[in-house]
Amino acid sequence: QSVLTQPPSVSAAPGQRVTISCSGSSSNIGSNYVSWYQQLPGTAPKLLIYDDNKRPSGIPGRFSGSKSGTSATLGITGLQTGDEADYYCGTWDTSLRAHVFGTGTKVTVL
Amino acid sequence: EVQLVESGGGLVQPGGSLRLSCAASGFTFTSYAMTWVRQAPGKGLEWVSAISGLDVSRSYADSVKGRFTISRDNSENTVSLQMDSLRVEDTAIYFCATLSYVQFDYWGQGILVTVSP
Numbered sequence: 001q002s003v004l005t006q007p008p009s010v011s012a013a014p015g016q017r018v019t020i021s022c023s024g025s026s027s028n029i030g031s032n033y034v035s036w037y038q039q040l041p042g043t044a045p046k047l048l049i050y051d052d053n054k055r056p057s058g059i060p061g062r063f064s065g066s067k068s069g070t071s072a073t074l075g076i077t078g079l080q081t082g083d084e085a086d087y088y089c090g091t092w093d094t095s096l097r098a099h100v101f102g103t104g105t106k107v108t109v110l
Numbered sequence: 111e112v113q114l115v116e117s118g119g120g121l122v123q124p125g126g127s128l129r130l131s132c133a134a135s136g137f138t139f140t141s142y143a144m145t146w147v148r149q150a151p152g153k154g155l156e157w158v159s160a161i162s163g164l165d166v167s168r169s170y171a172d173s174v175k176g177r178f179t180i181s182r183d184n185s186e187n188t189v190s191l192q193m194d195s196l197r198v199e200d201t202a203i204y205f206c207a208t209l210s211y212v213q214f215d216y217w218g219q220g221i222l223v224t225v226s227p
Binding site for chain 2: 101
């Protein structure tokens with residue numbers, strides 16, 4: 001049972017914007033950095049966002065991250081068909097002393 | 111270019127053992143903690159274990175503590191996961207990944223472990 005909650009799915013038309021929420025608690029999101037991962041079908045996850053809102057080299061500016069209190073959000077603008085994937089948030093849980101991931105969100109481009 | 115290549119997966123009976131390996135290249139191996147993350151069929155990601163760059167610390171998820179052992183060979187740039195007393199619920203794709211503080215920067219392609227009678 002994951003300690004980070006995400007919506008199961010979100011969808012939008014090409015070119016539109018979607019946001020994915022990640023809800024946690026004071027022992028995880030509230031006190032540690034959040035990262036986001038994209039998992040295209042049949043492939044390994046890929047780091048999209050780290051330290052709440054930083055993008056690794058090569059990740060387009062269409063992807064953005066933010067955090068407020070015990071929740072984090074991933075935003076994707078200018079949605080493309082190639083963005084269809086599962087997205088996961090992740091962080092460290094100080095109480096559990098474990099790395100934790102969100103439940104995952106499937107993004108569908110209509 | 112960073113490369114992580116897992117090996118050693120396969121089919122094993124409940125109660126059996128398996129050893130996974132991950133060969134790393136393209137970066138200074140000792141500068142990174144290494145970790146294993148797994149994904150059961152059709153399910154989400156689950157962190158399994160981590161080991162620091164110089165093997166000063168090792169950590170495990172409660173679900174595998176006492177059954178799995180992580181290790182690394184810094185002379186060979188490899189990290190391993192010894193899995194004992196395997197259970198059906200350990201069936202998953204196991205990913206090797208680099209770990210920087212709390213984010214998993216680079217991932218291998220994954221290796222399938224199936225535990226079945």
